[in-house]
Amino acid sequence: MRRGEGASDLMWGALGVALLAGGWSWINRASGPFVLPSLGDTGLALVRIIRSADTLPTVAATLEHALGGVAIGAGIGFMVGLAGGFARPIGATIAPIATAILGVPPIAWVVLALLWFGPGGLGPLFTVAITAMPIVFAASLQGVRSRDPQLAEMARVFRLPMRSRLFRIMLPELATILAPALATTFAMAWKVALMAEVLGDGSGIGGRFATARAHLDLPEAMAWIVIVVSFVLISDVLLLGRLRRWVGRCRAPALAQQSRGAASGGGGAMRDKSC
Secondary structure (H helix, E strand, O other), X not given: OOHHHHHHHHHHHHHHHHHHHHHHHHHHHHHOOOOOOOHHHHHHHHHHHHHOOOHHHHHHHHHHHHHHXXXXXXXXXXXXXXXXXXXXXXXXXXXXXXXXXXXXXXXHHHHHHHHHHOOOOHHHHHHHHHHHHXXXXXXXXXXXXXXXXXXXXXXXXXXXXXXXXXXXXXXXXHHHHHHHHHHHHHHHHHHHHHHHHHHOOOOHHHHHHHHHHHOOOHHHHHHHHHHHHHHHHHHHXXXXXXXXXXXXXXXXXXXXXXXXXXXXXXXXXXXXXXX
16 A cells, blocks of 8 residues: 555545534434433543553453463364365355354353353354354355466466465465455344343443443443444554555566566566565
């Protein structure tokens, strides 16, 4: 991404945040604090939460549930999706199972996890993992099956080293499809983790949110929502942002340009430069 494009994206993103804040204030003035608290009240509640000694372990518990579940579920889904993409019988066998898992509502998985594991930390972790797995599986399967065979043939003809084939052809093509799926998975992971915590043992941010709801403390409830949304945005920028930039640097057209250069230069093998 060019520097000008990055600055433009930041500017439009700031405009979106400003519009969201304006809409929040308008709803508060039109409907009153019992529908949506003011930005000031929510900000004060947010400051109280940040200064509380219990906040760090609370956030750490939800981070463990959300990110740990994504790591497990996405890892399994990615590996099985790769296997199914390269071996069509495996993909045809697993696809209906993944579709059935995806069709089960997350709330049903939460209830089943409570019955199977009890109201402990394993329930939210399992619920997030089982929700993430079919999404990443479908993206990985589609990514492998939609590869451009001409690029693979080009790499074979020009004797491109296996490392370059992996990092310049296969992984960038897969990442183009995986990036949106992972963005959806990360956002869903936080929602599912909070749902499991609210209905489970009351740990993590979900437990604090349930307490605020029971006390009818709407500013604190909204403050916790702001914290969750902030973590979703941060994880998207830090984790998926790097993935998107890497895909941009390792686009397959760069391989075609290098191939033409190698052909005109008469060289046998293409240079192996890491993305």
